[in-house]
Amino acid sequence: MKRERDWHTCSLRVRYSETDQMGVVYHANYLTWFEIGRTEFIREKGMAYKEAESLGLLMPVVDVQIRYLHPARYDDVVEVRTRIAELGAIRMRFEYEIRNAVQSGAILATGRTEHVWVGKDWKPVRLAKAAPEIYRVLLETARETN
Amino acid sequence: MKRERDWHTCSLRVRYSETDQMGVVYHANYLTWFEIGRTEFIREKGMAYKEAESLGLLMPVVDVQIRYLHPARYDDVVEVRTRIAELGAIRMRFEYEIRNAVQSGAILATGRTEHVWVGKDWKPVRLAKAAPEIYRVLLETARETN
Amino acid sequence: MKRERDWHTCSLRVRYSETDQMGVVYHANYLTWFEIGRTEFIREKGMAYKEAESLGLLMPVVDVQIRYLHPARYDDVVEVRTRIAELGAIRMRFEYEIRNAVQSGAILATGRTEHVWVGKDWKPVRLAKAAPEIYRVLLETARETN
Amino acid sequence: MKRERDWHTCSLRVRYSETDQMGVVYHANYLTWFEIGRTEFIREKGMAYKEAESLGLLMPVVDVQIRYLHPARYDDVVEVRTRIAELGAIRMRFEYEIRNAVQSGAILATGRTEHVWVGKDWKPVRLAKAAPEIYRVLLETARETN
Numbered sequence: 001m002k003r004e005r006d007w008h009t010c011s012l013r014v015r016y017s018e019t020d021q022m023g024v025v026y027h028a029n030y031l032t033w034f035e036i037g038r039t040e041f042i043r044e045k046g047m048a049y050k051e052a053e054s055l056g057l058l059m060p061v062v063d064v065q066i067r068y069l070h071p072a073r074y075d076d077v078v079e080v081r082t083r084i085a086e087l088g089a090i091r092m093r094f095e096y097e098i099r100n101a102v103q104s105g106a107i108l109a110t111g112r113t114e115h116v117w118v119g120k121d122w123k124p125v126r127l128a129k130a131a132p133e134i135y136r137v138l139l140e141t142a143r144e145t146n
Numbered sequence: 147m148k149r150e151r152d153w154h155t156c157s158l159r160v161r162y163s164e165t166d167q168m169g170v171v172y173h174a175n176y177l178t179w180f181e182i183g184r185t186e187f188i189r190e191k192g193m194a195y196k197e198a199e200s201l202g203l204l205m206p207v208v209d210v211q212i213r214y215l216h217p218a219r220y221d222d223v224v225e226v227r228t229r230i231a232e233l234g235a236i237r238m239r240f241e242y243e244i245r246n247a248v249q250s251g252a253i254l255a256t257g258r259t260e261h262v263w264v265g266k267d268w269k270p271v272r273l274a275k276a277a278p279e280i281y282r283v284l285l286e287t288a289r290e291t292n
Numbered sequence: 293m294k295r296e297r298d299w300h301t302c303s304l305r306v307r308y309s310e311t312d313q314m315g316v317v318y319h320a321n322y323l324t325w326f327e328i329g330r331t332e333f334i335r336e337k338g339m340a341y342k343e344a345e346s347l348g349l350l351m352p353v354v355d356v357q358i359r360y361l362h363p364a365r366y367d368d369v370v371e372v373r374t375r376i377a378e379l380g381a382i383r384m385r386f387e388y389e390i391r392n393a394v395q396s397g398a399i400l401a402t403g404r405t406e407h408v409w410v411g412k413d414w415k416p417v418r419l420a421k422a423a424p425e426i427y428r429v430l431l432e433t434a435r436e437t438n
Numbered sequence: 439m440k441r442e443r444d445w446h447t448c449s450l451r452v453r454y455s456e457t458d459q460m461g462v463v464y465h466a467n468y469l470t471w472f473e474i475g476r477t478e479f480i481r482e483k484g485m486a487y488k489e490a491e492s493l494g495l496l497m498p499v500v501d502v503q504i505r506y507l508h509p510a511r512y513d514d515v516v517e518v519r520t521r522i523a524e525l526g527a528i529r530m531r532f533e534y535e536i537r538n539a540v541q542s543g544a545i546l547a548t549g550r551t552e553h554v555w556v557g558k559d560w561k562p563v564r565l566a567k568a569a570p571e572i573y574r575v576l577l578e579t580a581r582e583t584n
Contacts (some may be wrong), residue, residue, distance in 0.1 A: 017324045161474060177455075310482070316498070352460065
């Protein structure tokens, strides 16, 4: 199943602090889960995002989109599926799916985040030049998942 | 200036807890600010969102989009500008601008959230029927801001 | 090593969203980690806290104390060590240690939380009466760890 | 009423994101409110905490204690009352009360936070030496409120 190989998968358990009084996960927390998804994705490929930061490179989010299909609930185990949708010289885009991992398998939300590589002065940098090793890892990963 | 009348404006000061180690506001927190924006907007029109919930009506977010232009920083005063972009029978959409209120006046982020009115069973409800008074308030507000 | 048997241990990786601009974990987040600690502790003993809530029992926090010794940092793996320090008819107290699990093994923080069992009306309930099975599990657990 | 003069007071409205599925404010958020309390307190005395950080001084929390008396709820306006309980050469302690500002006036929680002044290397610094102006402001403030 090629489709299944496309995505990196990690899972997490919903925290009480992530719920709100609607009895479901507060919608902003999906962005935190996306962050975990892309961090674990690139870690698996041999790169810790904190190493990029220690080189003075930051990857701030410049655009996000989330579509919520079904609510996640306290104590659910959810699966975060992540892939690189686009890798440019200074921009990159990840795509995500959040699934209920145990009970239903249903897709709870889908989304994407777009990032720009910047230096400590918040000016864009060409990753391939500033950190060729990191760029190479991302490029290989992007190829595998597209 | 008609443009200025279109938007409801409220302001808030960035909390230390809203920053991350990049030295700026963590991107998920803008969704919390959007929430404050729409809450204060409809409060000004005479409706507290909590009254809707006390009637058994919830307004979960079903879609969000945010574009980040400049980072917000700790202790900044930011202005949240909100308007109703669309009001349907069961769906509604808000639009937002986050501005630096004091120093630069710059737009820091823009975004939108889409909502569906549901009952406690999470099934969609026609607001005009379930809570005609709330619907009327929103309708008037939507007209003013479009 | 009896000491080692006293504590239930689980581990988690520090999220980017948990940091603040001081470059370390924001101090309030340790309370979320304590929550994870006690949840996983009692889950291991055969009880999911959400089952208590589904019976109409809540376990709000009525007192907390935390001592911070060394900062936790982004991407660190931390160990949450939890034990029941006291189990009464309507109150219970947990104790915690947060340790750096990989690099130093150092204790980063210690703390305790005190809870009261209440019903949906927020009035205290005697757990042994309201949910004898849950009480029995907690009692056995408390005995083991004291 | 001397008692009333002792405390600095500011107020805030409970955010939806601060609630949890118990239908009340998640207990960790009181620490964020304490932070706002002490920030606004010292701002009123002529010092923005961010100025201390721009001088390379940090004021991490080394100990907290909170006692929860009544839950705060969504959309409540709460009053954060803050005072300096102790000011030493490198340590200081704040005390807090959280009150329901509108409906009941009840005290919802009380607490304290203890801080140590450190430099960017996280080593303790004598504030009176490192930033005499800030120390003077805090000293005057501490005298007024004790």
